[in-house]
Amino acid sequence: MNLQMMGLLADGIKETLYMTLVSTLIAYVIGIPLGVVCFITDKNGICPSRVVHLGIGILINFVRSVPFLILLVAIIPLTRLIVGTTIGSTATIVPLVAAAAPYVARMVESSLKEVGTGVIEAAESMGSSRLQIIYKVLLPEAKPSLLVGGLISMATILGYSAMAGFVGGGGLGAIAINYGYYRYQTDIMFVTVVFLVLIVQFFQEAGIWLVNRIDKRGA
Amino acid sequence: MIRLEHITKEFSSKNKKVTAVDDVSIHIQKGEIYGIIGFSGAGKSTLVRCINLLEMPTSGRVYFGDQELTSAGEQELRLARQKMGMIFQQFNLLEQRNVLKNICYPLELAGISKKDRIKRAKELIRLVDMEEKEKAYPSQLSGGQKQRVAIARALATNPEVLLCDEATSALDPITTRAILALLKRINEMFGVTVVIISHEMRVVEQVCGRVAVMSRGAVEEAGEVKEVFLNPKSETARRLILPDKDEAGSDAGRHSIRIAFDGQSSFEPVFASLVLESGIKLNILGANTENIGGRAFGQMLIEMPKEQEKQETVKKMLRDRGIHFEEGRDGR
Numbered sequence: 001m002n003l004q005m006m007g008l009l010a011d012g013i014k015e016t017l018y019m020t021l022v023s024t025l026i027a028y029v030i031g032i033p034l035g036v037v038c039f040i041t042d043k044n045g046i047c048p049s050r051v052v053h054l055g056i057g058i059l060i061n062f063v064r065s066v067p068f069l070i071l072l073v074a075i076i077p078l079t080r081l082i083v084g085t086t087i088g089s090t091a092t093i094v095p096l097v098a099a100a101a102p103y104v105a106r107m108v109e110s111s112l113k114e115v116g117t118g119v120i121e122a123a124e125s126m127g128s129s130r131l132q133i134i135y136k137v138l139l140p141e142a143k144p145s146l147l148v149g150g151l152i153s154m155a156t157i158l159g160y161s162a163m164a165g166f167v168g169g170g171g172l173g174a175i176a177i178n179y180g181y182y183r184y185q186t187d188i189m190f191v192t193v194v195f196l197v198l199i200v201q202f203f204q205e206a207g208i209w210l211v212n213r214i215d216k217r218g219a
Numbered sequence: 220m221i222r223l224e225h226i227t228k229e230f231s232s233k234n235k236k237v238t239a240v241d242d243v244s245i246h247i248q249k250g251e252i253y254g255i256i257g258f259s260g261a262g263k264s265t266l267v268r269c270i271n272l273l274e275m276p277t278s279g280r281v282y283f284g285d286q287e288l289t290s291a292g293e294q295e296l297r298l299a300r301q302k303m304g305m306i307f308q309q310f311n312l313l314e315q316r317n318v319l320k321n322i323c324y325p326l327e328l329a330g331i332s333k334k335d336r337i338k339r340a341k342e343l344i345r346l347v348d349m350e351e352k353e354k355a356y357p358s359q360l361s362g363g364q365k366q367r368v369a370i371a372r373a374l375a376t377n378p379e380v381l382l383c384d385e386a387t388s389a390l391d392p393i394t395t396r397a398i399l400a401l402l403k404r405i406n407e408m409f410g411v412t413v414v415i416i417s418h419e420m421r422v423v424e425q426v427c428g429r430v431a432v433m434s435r436g437a438v439e440e441a442g443e444v445k446e447v448f449l450n451p452k453s454e455t456a457r458r459l460i461l462p463d464k465d466e467a468g469s470d471a472g473r474h475s476i477r478i479a480f481d482g483q484s485s486f487e488p489v490f491a492s493l494v495l496e497s498g499i500k501l502n503i504l505g506a507n508t509e510n511i512g513g514r515a516f517g518q519m520l521i522e523m524p525k526e527q528e529k530q531e532t533v534k535k536m537l538r539d540r541g542i543h544f545e546e547g548r549d550g551r
C-alpha cells in the first residue's frame with residue numbers, strides 16, 4: 001500500500017467521522033424534543049394528548065419503515081435545497097439525519113420510560129412544572145440510558161454513512177465501494193472495513209466507560 | 220388545615236368503572252397526626268393523592284387552609300404543593316442525584332440561591348441523622364436511609380403538611396419504629412400536620428392521634444385512635460386491630476381490657492405470670508403483638524372475669540408491673 005492510498009484512507013476516516021458525528025448530533029437535536037414530546041403526551045404522561053402522541057408516532061414509524069437507500073434517493077431534492085449539492089459527505093448528512101432522527105426519537109422515548117413513574121410523581125408532588133420535570137428529572141435521570149442509546153444510534157448512523165457511499169457520499173464507505181467493489185481491490189476494501197469496525201469499537205468502549213462513570217444507579 | 224368534602228374518585232377503564240374513593244369527608248386539624256388505615260385496595264392511596272391533587276377527584280372539594288385546591292389554577296396548585304410534602308413507600312428519590320442534591324431539588328423549584336440551598340439541605344441532613352451519607356447516591360443507601368432522605372427532601376421547603384403513603388411498608392419493624400419516631404419528632408418540633416396512610420395497625424397506633432378506617436372507598440369509622448382501637452365498631456376496624464379474633468369477640472356486655480405492649484418485655488411471660496399469680500382464668504380475645512429484639516410491641520385484648528373483685532386484682536397486677544392498659548367501655 002502506497003502513501004497515496006494511506007492519504008486516501010486518512011481522508012476517508014476523517015469524512016466518516018465528520019458525517020457520523022455531525023449527523024448524530026443533529027439527529028439528537030431533533031430526536032430529543034421529538035422523543036420527549038412523544039413520551040409526555042402518552043395517555044399516562046404528564047401532558048397527555050392523543051392527537052400529538054399518535055401523530056408523532058405515525059411520522060416516526062413511517063420514516064423508520066422506509067429502507068435507507070430509498071430514503072436517500074427520495075430526499076435528493078431536499079438535500080439539494082439545503083446543501084446545494086447531492087454528492088460528498090456534507091450532502092450525505094441530510095439523509096442520515098432524516099433516517100436517524102426518528103430512530104433517535106424512539107430511543108429517547110424508551111430511555112425516558114425507564115425513569116420510574118414514582119419519581120415523576122414525587123416531582124409533581126413537590127410542585128414542579130412540566131418543564132422542570134423534563135429538564136430536572138426526566139432527562140438527568142435518563143442520562144446514562146440516553147448515552148447508551150446515543151452509542152447505538154451512532155453505530156447505526158456509521159453503517160448508513162457507509163451505505164451512502166453507493167450514491168456519491170464520501171468517507172470510508174465510498175472508498176470501499178469505489179476500490180473494492182468497482183475495481184476489485186479487495187485489500188483496500190478489507191482495510192476500510194477494518195477501520196469501520198475499529199471506529200465502532202472505539203466509540204462503544206469509550207461510551208461504556210463514560211456510562212459506567214456517570215450512572216449512579218449501581219449494579 | 221385539610222378539609223375533604225364529599226370526595227369521590229372513579230376510575231373508568233374500557234368497560235369497567237371502579238369507585239376507588241366513595242364520598243369521603245375528612246377534616247384534618249392543624250398540627251395533628253392523622254392516620255388513614257384500611258386493607259389493600261381500600262382506596263387509601265387514591266384518597267391521599269386527592270389531597271395534593273396528584274389525582275383529581277371526580278367530585279367533591281379539597282380545601283388546604285382557606286384555599287380550595289379543586290378550583291385552583293395550575294400555578295396556585297404548584298405553590299400549594301410546595302407547602303405539602305409527600306413521602307412514598309418506594310421512596311422515589313432521584314437516582315442520579317446524591318443525598319444533598321436530592322434534598323436541594325424542592326429548594327431549586329422554590330428559587331432559592333445555591334448557597335442557601337446547601338445550607339438548608341445540610342440542616343435537614345442533620346435533622347434526619349444522615350450526615351455521613353451526604354455525598355452518597357440512593358443506590359448506596361438502605362431502605363430506612365432512603366426514607367430519611369425522602370423525609371428531609373419533603374421538609375426542605377418548610378411544608379405545613381406531610382403526606383405519608385405507606386412510608387414504612389417497605390421497611391423492617393425496627394426501622395419502621397425509627398422512621399415513625401422521626402415523623403413524630405418532626406410533628407412536635409415544627410408543628411407539621413402529618414397524614415399517615417397504612418394498612419398496619421401498629422403504625423397508626425404508635426404515632427397517630429386520630430384515625431379513619433377505610434374500606435371499599437368509604438370511611439367506615441373515624442375518631443381518636445384509642446377509642447377506635449378499644450371499641451372498634453366496624454368489621455374492618457376489628458379485623459385490622461385483631462386479625463385472629465373470632466366473631467364471639469364482638470359480643471356486647473362483656474368486660475374486656477386492652478393491654479398495650481410498648482417494648483417492656485415479651486408478652487408471653489407477662490401473661491403467664493398474670494394467670495399464675497392471680498389464679499384467675501383469663502381469656503385472650505385476640506392479640507396483635509410482635510417481638511422485636513425480645514421486646515413486645517402491640518396489643519392484646521383480654522376478657523376479664525365477671526367478678527368485680529377479680530377484675531381489680533388483675534388491674535392492680537398490671538399497674539404494679541407498669542403495663543399500660545385500657546378498659547373497654549361496653550363492660551360498664
Ligand SMILES: Nc1ncnc2c1ncn2[C@@H]1O[C@H](COP(=O)(O)OP(=O)(O)OP(=O)(O)O)[C@@H](O)[C@H]1O
Pocket residue numbers: 230231237238239257258259260261262263264265266385418
Ligand atoms: N390509576 C388507576 N386506574 C384504575 N384503577 C385504579 C387506579 N388507581 C387505583 N385504582 C383502583 O382503586 C382502588 C383503590 O386503590 P388504592 O391504590 O387507592 O388502594 P390502597 O388502599 O392504597 O391499597 P394498597 O394498600 O394496596 O396501597 C383499587 O381497586 C385500584 O385497583
Ligand SMILES: [Mg+2]
Pocket residue numbers: 263264265384385
Ligand atoms: Mg396504596
